[in-house]
Amino acid sequence: MIRSFCLAAASAAFMLAVGQPAAAADDELIKSQAGPWLLAPESGAKGCRLTFETTPATGGYAISGADACATALPTYAKAAAWNFSDDGTLTLFDATQKVVARFQEEEGSPWESEDGDPTWLLPALGDVDHVPTVATLAGTWQIQQPDGKLICNITLSSDTDADGTPKMSSGGDCPADVRDLKLSLWVMEGFGLVMMGIDGSSLSFDMRPDGGFQKSEEEEGEPMVLIRK
Structure with a gap:
């Protein structure tokens, strides 16, 4: 991130x-x-x-x-x-x-x-003049390969759990390596977006100047991008 x-x-x-x-x-x-x-x-x-x-x-x-x-x-x-x-x-x-x-x-x-x-x-990140918020990012997104091939859909919600952390859900089309993370919550850290699982797992993305996100270089595995649907 x-x-x-x-x-x-x-x-x-x-x-x-x-x-x-x-x-x-x-x-x-x-x-x-x-x-x-x-x-x-x-x-x-x-x-x-x-x-x-x-x-x-x-x-x-x-x-x-x-x-x-x-x-x-x-x-x-x-x-x-x-x-x-x-x-x-x-x-x-x-x-x-x-x-x-x-x-x-x-x-x-x-x-x-x-x-x-x-x-x-x-x-500074490109021409971006504000930080993203839960309200501006809530909605349906696609996790894709860098070449644009769809991996699966996810939904970032503005609804929160008892601790005030926004909820999220992943579509049934997500591959096993994503499903196994059991992602259910998400948070913003500046220009970074972190999806969190119920067992302590996580998946981090960094914002790009165009408003999309790419998987953090700190994450293992194949590169991914996150694009608003």
Whole structure:
């Protein structure tokens, strides 16, 4: 699954680097996070993009393009620098070094703002300007081979179980390796979709710029894509 350019590993690398005299590990970490990012409300509302640079700036490293956030997320339009804290928190600062926002990350999940309405920080994906939600993804989908050959149909529901997790069902045409997973629930993790079975099994997909999904590279077996029917 897309995990913010392996941010869990990057955060671990940072924690190992803290307090060490050599700066090489820190430099590599900063370089690995440089590039375009999407700031987007968890609600699915439109977000905005900014770019993490490696150029030193007051408070850390420069941010460019934040003025594009003036309409969708005006608070972030002031972001001028980014940096990691000793505890692994990712912090955005304005030009006076005032904190604009702090983000924390749990393994397997996107960076999420600490305060206010939940906002995610994700590596930009094509022209996508929002994160998918249960409401926008609910419906019938086809699991296909990369060449378009149908494997089977599944239905993602907006109905939830007692814990609030959305339900799903797979069609009777699904092959044994899919049926055996006993998939019954699904969740979104940023641009990643995880289908979960009643016995702890799972099947993960990563969102593509066109709105479809492809099976995560972390998954074993043959490649699959997920296309809305």
